[in-house]
Amino acid sequence: LTILAALFKAFARVAREWKLQLVLWLANLVLGVLFLAPWVVPVLIRMAHRPVLEREPVLGWMAELGRIVSEGRASPGGVVLAVVGVAILVQSGLVGGVVARVCAWRRFRLADFAAASGKMWGRAWRIELWLAPLLLLVLGVAAGLAFALHALHHDTLFTAPGVLWLLDRPFTPVAWVHLLLVVLGVAFWRATVVLARVRVWTWDTGKTRVAVWHSLRQVLGHPLVVLVYFAIWLLGLAALLKLAAVHARLNTPQLMLLAATFTQVMVWVRGLFHVLHTAFLAEWAGLNETYPSGRL
């Protein structure tokens, strides 16, 4: 019942936190622009006076991008790495603000959001580091299981040869079970990370190790929470895939503006689910408030 209540409260919280989602969207927009920036000049030099491209299918333009890369005018690898790096830094900065908002009852103020983000930045990283062994354990078990099954002539999605993906059916019952175990393992790790952030914020403590340990025991004791967390993630993924499928149809120049707008909808939905994850665990933690023994 507390899980159900937490879920309802989380939905209500998400509905209220539109300003928080606006901040997340803007942050993502910055990343998009960052990725775009190195391409602008090469693309304009290469394409701006080429009417032949306007008569080409969109993939022709993609081929033209390939030509820009092959001529060394832009390096996608470098740009991708840079954006991913910045995205990680930005997101690690924002998580504190998100946690603070889903736990707060005051109106949204950008200054409060920034202060919470700053305060939580180092702590969020420390939580990640404390729980990195758990992730490694989950991945190690997944890999070990995959190799063991492979030795027993049962391929998983991680050991199925490429040709099987093209010609046969890699999603065998064994592969499904393995995938489910892997995803649930990762969901368990993620739920622990987010709950630890919530604990660190609500307890206002710098002792991340204690919060991590407490969260780990709490999540272990309530596997249903992991399942709901996983279900929310699955729902978010399904929503994004459906939206991406619609976006893929907007592939003509005439629909360019619509496509760009639709991209923002997708980003917004992703942000919405990010807040929903955190809000769910925050509400659940609030309804199951416990304190570790000893001083914080």
Add this chain to the structure above:
Amino acid sequence: MFFALALPALVLSAPPLSDRVVDYEIEATLDAPSKRIQGRETVTWRNESQEPQKTLWFHLYWNAFKNTDATASREAFTLGGYRDASPADAKPSDWGYSDVKSIAVKGGADLLPSLRFQHPDDDNDKDQTVFTVELPTPVPPGGKVTLDIAWEAKVPKAVARAGYEDGGYFLISQWFPKLGVLEVPPTRGVTRPRWNCHQYHVTSEFYADFGTYDVEVTVPKELVVGGVGERVGREVHPDGTVTHHFHQDDVHDFAWTAWKDFKEVEDVFDEPGVPKVRLTALLPKWHRDEDQLFAALKWALHDYGHRYGPYPFPHVTMVAPPPTSMATGGMEYLTFITVLSRRDPALPKDQAVWDTVIHEFGHNYFYGLLASNEFEEAWLDEGFTTYVTQKAMGSGDVRLDLGQLLPEPLRGWLGPILTTDLGEEQQQLLRHGLARWDSPVLTESWKFLDRDDYELNSYQRPGLNLTMLERLLGPERMGKVMRAYVDRFRFRHPSSADFFEVASEVSGEDLSGFAKAFFKSAEGFDMAVSDVKCEVQSPKSRVGVFDLPDGGKQTMSGKRDAAPEAEQVHHCFVTVKRREATVRPVELAVTFDDGSSITEHWDGVERWHRFFYSRKGKGGAVKEARVDPRAQYPVDADPNNNALARKGAMTASLWTLGWLGYVGQLLGVAAGGLF
């Protein structure tokens, strides 16, 4: 029983379609567990030349897989591996070979002492893929000789076209001692008889004379078997084996397959006005795409039949190897092709399935009926088949959707995101887009720089060259050229020169320049518009110092555009450049602001040329210039530099940048998922 006996009689009584230079009667037994074949064959060869022949040349292809001394193994290192593996990865059981145990003139001399391995293509005296024997008495012109040969073979692991795969699958091809081709004038331009018998190369395929094949293969009874031609008998033995008897006239090779997990499905191609063709598909028994395999094959029979003449054989077998043995997929023999099959094919037309069926069956015309020399002129089979596949896929409206390539259930979720709708020609252009070759198309297949160079020059480039020829001649004339080429060289050995001769004759154009530029040269082709510039002049905009009639000077200065638009003169120029070495005449379309346009003709000899225009009045400026406006040269290395607008044409730039922004935002979302 009646049918089993009557069918060969009917087949044998059919009038010959080919010269039937060589006939084989083969009996072979496969020991599946040890992967060994014991074989006996009787070969009857007719000397078509005007000179007596004392030496006979044979292929012994499987010795290419015998050890690392074989030329093919060495080439696998230098050219880039077999189709599916490298010799360095081989386990002891992977190697294969053929040993001739006895060879003798029927009822006469033993030829084994005279057997010598030959290496006509390189200096590798350890290669054992070609051998000769010396006859005690030369075969006179028009005479025949019959040899009895016994051999033993170990089936190699399937890395290139033939072999076995774990799970008991066998594709047995290039497997018996096989005569080379005695080329007789005027075949392929030879001036006197010569044996054409090349070693097994890692990139090349094959070449043989037409004849009759009567083959009996004995295998364990649980194996499902298919082979070239008609199955005319099947006899079960008490020892748990079965002998399958195949017979086919007027073909030039025999391949067969065996696997316990095949399901065998039958269908018939029955279309008014053309002979019926019985169809057999052998595919993994858990696959469900036999309907699409048959639909694709029927479409190929229909399309090729209309374009290049009805298929002359009564039966075709399609083999879909298990997914783990793609090295044996995508091969072609007359009446027998290996294709690609999917467990869950995309509907309604799975492009990957249709493409391989239509392509491999296309080889039944180009290499099958027109038995070109794949060793020396690989483009005559692969380039032509690439071109005709494109035509058949286009007329069948089979288009590429990348989403189709995903397995279920991902196809349902991710397929719509990856959805594309590309016709065969667009795919060809995209594949060609960034490609660079290092050799002429007309290069012997083992002499290309590497596997990529071979594939580019054998498949995509000549395929696109033929598309280009079609655009230059027009579809109707090209259709006539193709039909004349097929009709004239059906059941013969055409060469590249033969094709260009037919093409020139039928089209009424001298195509020697075209052949030289695009088939005999490694140079690229790229025409570009590099400048479109205009300036406005009017009587009032003339500035500077001018001579007056009375000998004086007048200095004029002022606003350049002061005159009304109607009095303004637009002085424009367009610069076209030839950016690669290949010289071809091209058209240049120049469009003006008022919508009018003119077409210029440039011979392309100089590296660049500038066209000037002066037009009075509004709309007199050049809006855009486009070289090769009818896209007659799809081989253009960079088609996007073919057109230039005076003012920016921003749609493509904006769309591309918008798409990049989208990718960036998604990257941000993905990376953010870590937190």
